[in-house]
Amino acid sequence: xxxxxxxxxxxxxxxxxxxxxxxxxxxxxxxxxxxxxxxxxxxxxxxxxxxxxxxxxxxxxxxxxxxxxxxxxxxxxxxxxxxxxxxxxxxxxxxxxxxxxxxxxxxxxxxxxxxxxxxxxxxxxxxxxxxxxxxxxxxxxxxxxxxxxxxxxxxxxxxxxxxxxxxxxxxxxxxxxxxxxxxxxxxxxxxxxxxxxxxxxxxxxxxxxxxxxxxxxxxxxxxxxxxxxxxxxxxxxxxxxxxxxxxxxxxxxxxxxxxxxxxxxxxxxxxxxxxxxxxxxxxxxxxxxxxxxxxxxxxxxxxxxxxxxxxxxxxxxxxxxxxxxxxxxxxxxxxxxxxxxxxxxxxxxxxxxxxxxxxxxxxxxxxxxxxxxxxxxxxxxxxxxxxxxxxxxxxxxxxxxxxxxxxxxxxxxxxxxxxxxxxxxxxx
Amino acid sequence: xxxxxxxxxxxxxxxxxxxxxxxxxxxxxxxxxxxxxxxxxxxxxxxxxxxxxxxxxxxxxxxxxxxxxxxxxxxxxxxxxxxxxxxxxxxxxxxxxxxxxxxxxxxxxxxxxxxxxxxxxxxxxxxxxxxxxxxxxxxxxxxxxxxxxxxxxxxxxxxxxxxxxxxxxxxxxxxxxxxxxxxxxxxxxxxxxxxxxxxxxxxxxxxxxxxxxxxxxxxxxxxxxxxxxxxxxxxxxxxxxxxxxxxxxxxxxxxxxxxxxxxxxxxxxxxxxxxxxxxxxxxxxxxxxxxxxxxxxxxxxxxxxxxxxxxxxxxxxxxxxxxxxxxxxxxxxxxxxxxxxxxxxxxxxxxxxxxxxx
Numbered sequence: 001x002x003x004x005x006x007x008x009x010x011x012x013x014x015x016x017x018x019x020x021x022x023x024x025x026x027x028x029x030x031x032x033x034x035x036x037x038x039x040x041x042x043x044x045x046x047x048x049x050x051x052x053x054x055x056x057x058x059x060x061x062x063x064x065x066x067x068x069x070x071x072x073x074x075x076x077x078x079x080x081x082x083x084x085x086x087x088x089x090x091x092x093x094x095x096x097x098x099x100x101x102x103x104x105x106x107x108x109x110x111x112x113x114x115x116x117x118x119x120x121x122x123x124x125x126x127x128x129x130x131x132x133x134x135x136x137x138x139x140x141x142x143x144x145x146x147x148x149x150x151x152x153x154x155x156x157x158x159x160x161x162x163x164x165x166x167x168x169x170x171x172x173x174x175x176x177x178x179x180x181x182x183x184x185x186x187x188x189x190x191x192x193x194x195x196x197x198x199x200x201x202x203x204x205x206x207x208x209x210x211x212x213x214x215x216x217x218x219x220x221x222x223x224x225x226x227x228x229x230x231x232x233x234x235x236x237x238x239x240x241x242x243x244x245x246x247x248x249x250x251x252x253x254x255x256x257x258x259x260x261x262x263x264x265x266x267x268x269x270x271x272x273x274x275x276x277x278x279x280x281x282x283x284x285x286x287x288x289x290x291x292x293x294x295x296x297x298x299x300x301x302x303x304x305x306x307x308x309x310x311x312x313x314x315x316x317x318x319x320x321x322x323x324x325x326x327x328x329x330x331x332x333x334x335x336x337x338x339x340x341x342x343x344x345x346x347x348x349x350x351x352x353x354x355x356x357x358x359x360x361x362x363x364x365x366x367x368x369x370x371x372x373x374x375x376x377x378x379x380x381x382x383x384x385x386x387x388x389x390x391x392x393x394x395x396x397x398x399x400x401x402x403x404x405x406x407x408x409x410x411x412x413x414x415x416x417x418x419x420x421x422x423x424x425x426x427x428x
Numbered sequence: 429x430x431x432x433x434x435x436x437x438x439x440x441x442x443x444x445x446x447x448x449x450x451x452x453x454x455x456x457x458x459x460x461x462x463x464x465x466x467x468x469x470x471x472x473x474x475x476x477x478x479x480x481x482x483x484x485x486x487x488x489x490x491x492x493x494x495x496x497x498x499x500x501x502x503x504x505x506x507x508x509x510x511x512x513x514x515x516x517x518x519x520x521x522x523x524x525x526x527x528x529x530x531x532x533x534x535x536x537x538x539x540x541x542x543x544x545x546x547x548x549x550x551x552x553x554x555x556x557x558x559x560x561x562x563x564x565x566x567x568x569x570x571x572x573x574x575x576x577x578x579x580x581x582x583x584x585x586x587x588x589x590x591x592x593x594x595x596x597x598x599x600x601x602x603x604x605x606x607x608x609x610x611x612x613x614x615x616x617x618x619x620x621x622x623x624x625x626x627x628x629x630x631x632x633x634x635x636x637x638x639x640x641x642x643x644x645x646x647x648x649x650x651x652x653x654x655x656x657x658x659x660x661x662x663x664x665x666x667x668x669x670x671x672x673x674x675x676x677x678x679x680x681x682x683x684x685x686x687x688x689x690x691x692x693x694x695x696x697x698x699x700x701x702x703x704x705x706x707x708x709x710x711x712x713x714x715x716x717x718x719x720x721x722x723x724x725x726x727x728x729x730x731x732x733x734x735x736x737x738x739x740x741x742x743x744x745x746x747x748x749x750x751x752x753x754x755x756x757x758x759x760x761x762x763x764x765x766x767x768x769x770x771x772x773x774x775x776x777x778x779x780x781x782x783x784x785x786x
Binding site: 030032033037041070071072074076077078081082085086088089100101104105107108109111112113124125126173174175176178179181182199201202413416420421422 | 474475478479483524577586587588589590592594595605606607683684685686687688690691692694728731735741742743745746747
């Protein structure tokens with residue numbers, strides 16, 4: 001039996017374990033199937049393409065080629081665990097699961113295995129406290145920054161006074177969607193707005209009753225923590241009840257082209273928080289075209305270049321590659337391991353000059369990671385969708401979030417985690 | 429020649445009513461036990477534990493539980509995911525409230541709590557049957573998931589609604605949390621599976637099991653010959669939920685370590701376990717094992733063949749997995765509607781007659 005032979009070979013290969021390779025391995029726990037594929041595909045493409053670019057243009061990082069083994073999780077935690085276990089033996093340097101649920105699984109596992117986990121703009125927000133979470137990083141911004149940035153934008157629109165305004169939070173009823181609630185509640189106490197919580201259950205195809213509630217209560221603003229198919233449905237439903245789009249603000253995970261395109265012209269004016277720049281007007285995209293796309297090496301279908309999700313994947317890969325380069329210069333070893341990668345991530349410094357050098361001027365904030373702060377600066381801007389030009393554009397400058405509210409929350413939540421798991425603070 | 433009763437003389441009643449009347453079966457059983465307990469723990473690594481053995485063993489417990497209810501007592505349930513959630517959250521609350529008590533006791537208590545909840549949702553089974561009962565248990569599924577999402581007490585008021593298993597030990601060996609050795613995880617689950625399968629096997633061939641089967645085959649006739657339907661149905665719900673609750677507790681504490689009710693214990697989990705029971709074989713202990721193996725191991729095997737062996741793109745492989753597993757389910761149901769266990773039964777009959785089939 002041929003099948004049997006293949007199976008036997010597979011089993012044998014797994015038993016023996018993959019031989020040690022002299023490559024830098026950045027596993028991509030992607031999801032190209034299921035209700036969240038719309039968000040997973042562009043990110044995975046951007047992540048893979050950047051490393052392909054490094055291989056083709058520079059011969060890898062510091063002369064060592066990179067490798068991006070992909071593993072399909074389908075946004076499912078059980079498959080995520082399987083993917084983690086199957087790739088960690090290959091010399092994985094850093095994990096980026098792009099799923100808050102999988103992140104919660106992996107936080108204790110990576111800490112035990114000594115592999116860094118980078119959850120950029122998602123995951124457990126209090127992981128920003130590096131004192132407790134030694135192997136988890138969520139620079140340059142997290143959910144609570146996002147919530148605060150959205151509220152800041154509303155303050156700006158209302159000349160600094162949103163007392164008495166009503167804000168509805170439409171959220172994915174999961175760990176991901178629940179993350180900003182505490183921050184928004186604290187901000188409500190500070191600024192005096194009224195917060196209404198409207199959960200949407202997985203996968204979010206059906207939101208009639210939620211939007212009926214919005215139609216009835218007429219909140220002044222709607223914030224959205226949605227992902228996957230839920231985003232498109234929400235934008236469409238908002239258009240159906242003629243909710244003013246400029247009062248509807250999504251977090252960065254609800255701010256991609258595929259979220260607004262299905263609603264057509266009606267989506268004009270929809271806003272989203274962004275922690276990195278939008279569009280493909282950066283020199284790095286010329287290199288991508290020359291070294292990756294023209295050579296036929298683009299990941300996936302190659303049709304996502306320049307979209308919001310793709311840019312985020314690109315940005316994530318850039319930060320990982322920079323950290324790997326930093327690790328090489330710190331240790332003087334070209335073939336670094338996960339522990340060295342972790343140390344370099346903690347010492348990472350992204351400057352405007354370096355980003356210009358990389359062909360990404362102004363793409364993201366310049367920041368410095370430290371032992372205590374794994375969360376970066378938490379800055380962001382508001383992007384708005386132009387339905388006629390079919391493009392996102394930033395309508396504000398990158399601004400600060402309200403750390404006076406967020407930092408105590410981070411400290412409290414990470415302290416609870418430290419108490420639950422008997423973790424001693426590491427930084428002095 | 430090898431596989432037959434002839435020459436295997438039973439000299440006591442106990443021997444006559446043993447689970448494996450044929451010598452070769454007994455030898456096979458003890459060999460399997462020896463391999464499972466004495467060989468596998470020395471070779472198991474993180475991948476094999478977390479991707480293959482631990483999920484398989486836990487799903488076996490859940491399938492055994494549902495098989496008792498649906499296969500033996502004939503009460504169709506679509507609430508398995510919800511009952512697993514009860515087990516998981518009960519275990520979490522117990523683990524965090526009484527950290528000094530052994531995790532084994534917590535898992536058993538979680539099963540007990542689930543049994544109580546199961547009995548509560550089993551009460552309507554006295555009045556409604558078949559599809560109507562299925563819908564009532566479906567309500568249990570949605571209600572329980574909603575409850576664990578809605579009431580913050582269940583997840584200790586954590587910001588995200590996630591529950592995390594703290595580190596616990598058995599005789600000084602870590603069994604939950606990230607620092608658990610692969611073999612410890614595996615053995616912990618294996619012990620539960622062996623004990624529970626033994627209990628299930630002996631319950632179902634004893635008086636309780638015969639009552640359940642009588643209810644399943646014709647409840648009016650069963651009542652006439654003296655089976656109390658109240659007791660029979662509710663014990664079936666209780667025992668089944670106990671198993672499912674333990675599966676849920678292990679699923680959360682040993683296997684995942686962190687869980688979120690809607691994602692881990694949603695309706696798809698209920699269906700998955702119903703599929704396991706149907707494909708494995710209704711009313712069969714072996715069937716629960718075979719069904720769980722089929723539904724858990726097949727996707728992992730296919731993924732390793734398609735992506736690892738042949739280097740296909742992951743999305744194509746993921747879609748093909750759905751097609752192949754779905755196709756196999758349909759083929760199995762057409763070719764052998766009584767499940768994988770029936771295939772084994774037929775094979776045994778053939779072996780008994782071999783080499784003289786007539």
